[in-house]
Amino acid sequence: xxxxxxxxxxxxxxxxxxxxxxxxxxxxxxxxxxxxxxxxxxxxxxxxxxxxxxxxxxxxxxxxxxxxxxxxxxxxxxxxxxxxxxxxxxxxxxxxxxxxxxxxxxxxxxxxxxxxxxxxxxxxxxxxxxxxxxxxxxxxxxxxxxxxxxxxxxxxxxxxxxxxxxxxxxxxxxxxxxxxxxxxxxxxxxxxxxxxxxxxxxxxxxxxxxxxxxxxxxxxxxxxxxxxxxxxxxxxxxxx
Numbered sequence: 001x002x003x004x005x006x007x008x009x010x011x012x013x014x015x016x017x018x019x020x021x022x023x024x025x026x027x028x029x030x031x032x033x034x035x036x037x038x039x040x041x042x043x044x045x046x047x048x049x050x051x052x053x054x055x056x057x058x059x060x061x062x063x064x065x066x067x068x069x070x071x072x073x074x075x076x077x078x079x080x081x082x083x084x085x086x087x088x089x090x091x092x093x094x095x096x097x098x099x100x101x102x103x104x105x106x107x108x109x110x111x112x113x114x115x116x117x118x119x120x121x122x123x124x125x126x127x128x129x130x131x132x133x134x135x136x137x138x139x140x141x142x143x144x145x146x147x148x149x150x151x152x153x154x155x156x157x158x159x160x161x162x163x164x165x166x167x168x169x170x171x172x173x174x175x176x177x178x179x180x181x182x183x184x185x186x187x188x189x190x191x192x193x194x195x196x197x198x199x200x201x202x203x204x205x206x207x208x209x210x211x212x213x214x215x216x217x218x219x220x221x222x223x224x225x226x227x228x229x230x231x232x233x234x235x236x237x238x239x240x
Contacts (some may be wrong), residue, residue, distance in 0.1 A: 005061075005231070006077045006230070006231045007059060007060060007061045007088060007137060007231055007233055007234065008061075008230070008231065008232050008233070009030050009058060009059070009060040009061065009232055009233040010030040010031040010060050010061065011031075011052065012117070012232060013027075014173055014174065014183060014208050015117060015174065015208060015210070015232055016030050017173070018170070018171050018174040018208075018210075019058055019136065019233070020085075021171070022042070022047075022056060022067075023040070023056060023058060023065050023067040023240065024038065024040035024041075024042045024043075024067055025038055025040075025067065029065060030058070030060050031060075032062075032063070032095050033062035033063050033064075033085060033086050034062070034063040034085050034086070035063050035064060035066065035080065035085075035089065035093075036063065036064070036065045036066070037065075037066045037068070037073070037077060037080065038065065038066070038067050038068075038075055039067070039068055039069065039070040039072075039073040040067045040068075040069075040070075041070065042067070043055070043056065043067060043068055043069035043070075043072075044069050044070070048168060048170055049146070049168070051239040051240065052106075052239060052240055053237050053238065053239040053240040054068065054069040054072060054101070054105050054108060054238055054239075054240075055067075055068050055072065055076075055097055055100070055101055055105070055108075055110075055236070055237065056068075056107060056235075056236075056237045056238075057071070057089060057093070057094065057097060057233075057235060057236045057237070058089075058115070058233045058235050059088040059089040059233050059234040059235070060089075060233065061088060061186065062079070062086050062087065062088070063085070063086070063087070063088065063089065064089030064093075066089070066093075066097065069080065072104055072105075074137070075100055078099070079096045079097065079100045080093055080096055080097075081100065082110055088234065089126075089234070090234075091112075092192065094112045094234075094236040097110075097225060097236055097238075098112070098236070099236075101238040105238060105240070107240050108238040108239060108240040109236075109238065109239060109240065110199045110236065110237070110238040111212075111214055111236070111237060111238075112214065112215055112234075112235070112236045113212055113213050113214045113215050113217075113232045113234070113235060114212065114213060114215065114221070114231050114233075114234055114235075115206055115211075115212050115231070115232045115234070115235050116210070116211045116212070116225075116229035116230060116231055116232060117120060117210055117211065117229065117230070117232050118199070118209060118227070118228045118229045118230060119210055120189070120203050122228040123199060123200070123203065123225055123227065123228045124228040125196045125199075125200060125225065125227070125228065126189070126192040126193045126195075126196035126226075127189075127193060128197075129154055129179070129193045130152045130153060130154050130163075130193045130194040130196070130197035130198075131152065131153060131154075131164070131197070132150055132151070132152055132153075132197075132201075133150075133151040133152065133153045133161075133164070139153075139160070139161055140153070140161070140164075143164060143166055143238070146166070147166035147167065147168055147178065148167075148168065148169045149167025149168060149169045149175060150166075150167050150198070150201055151164055151165070151166045151167070152164065152194045152197040152198050152201070153165075153194060154185075154190045154193055154194055156182070156184070156185055157201050160182075161180060161182070161195050162181065162182055162184075162185040162190055163179070163180065163181040163182065163185060163190035163191055163193070164179070164180055164194055165177055165178065165191075165194035165195045165197065165198040166178045166179075166198075167180040167198055167201070170210065173207060173208060174207065174208045174210050175202045175205075175207045175208070175209060176208065176209075176210040176211070176212065177195055177198045177199065177202070177209060177210065177211050179191050179194060179195050179198075179220070186219075191219070191220075191223045192223050192227065193213070195223055195224070195227060196227055199227060209229075211224045212235065
């Protein structure tokens with residue numbers, strides 16, 4: 001499928017409301033064709049986890065929205081120029097936004113990736129084996145400092161954490177999944193098991209599971225799609 005046929009931004013009300021709030025735009029803007037460049041004071045203040053995101057872009061099937069810090073608006077307008085209408089934001093625009101970030105906010109980390117989600121009927125759970133990590137378990141002390149939701153783990157040979165998936169409570173409606181497999185345990189399907197457990201937990205609580213991975217992370221792409229995740233949008237964000 002070509003890119004515009006894979007993107008669902010503008011047609012998923014719960015995710016649209018969530019991303020519209022992040023971008024600081026009306027939700028129906030995600031349904032309109034063309035590039036919409038806006039400035040927002042949200043780009044200058046901390047969000048989830050204390051991170052500041054001076055540039056945040058979301059591609060839609062027929063365009064996209066780019067939300068930037070106020071002082072970057074004119075710079076972004078000049079950098080992006082006149083993009084083609086009626087097609088998703090793509091690598092050309094994302095490359096220009098990365099270049100802008102490198103000049104104006106060189107200490108920010110940029111990620112270009114896919115935003116994915118799934119519905120209950122699309123979920124293809126993995127084999128069981130992951131378990132929730134007790135909040136009193138000292139092995140998860142560092143993870144508890146970084147994530148505000150449940151953590152699911154598979155233990156290794158010496159009862160160390162071999163793989164984990166942690167939930168970020170991004171909003172009252174949308175919970176995002178993070179996942180890591182320790183190098184010694186990669187290639188055994190553990191990431192799929194912990195992400196599956198986290199996904200089921202989110203669905204059971206009536207929330208929307210969100211999964212974001214860098215375009216270059218092929219392993220993460222395989223895990224998410226094997227469980228039934230599909231693309232909602234493509235994104236670029238820079239944060240520090």
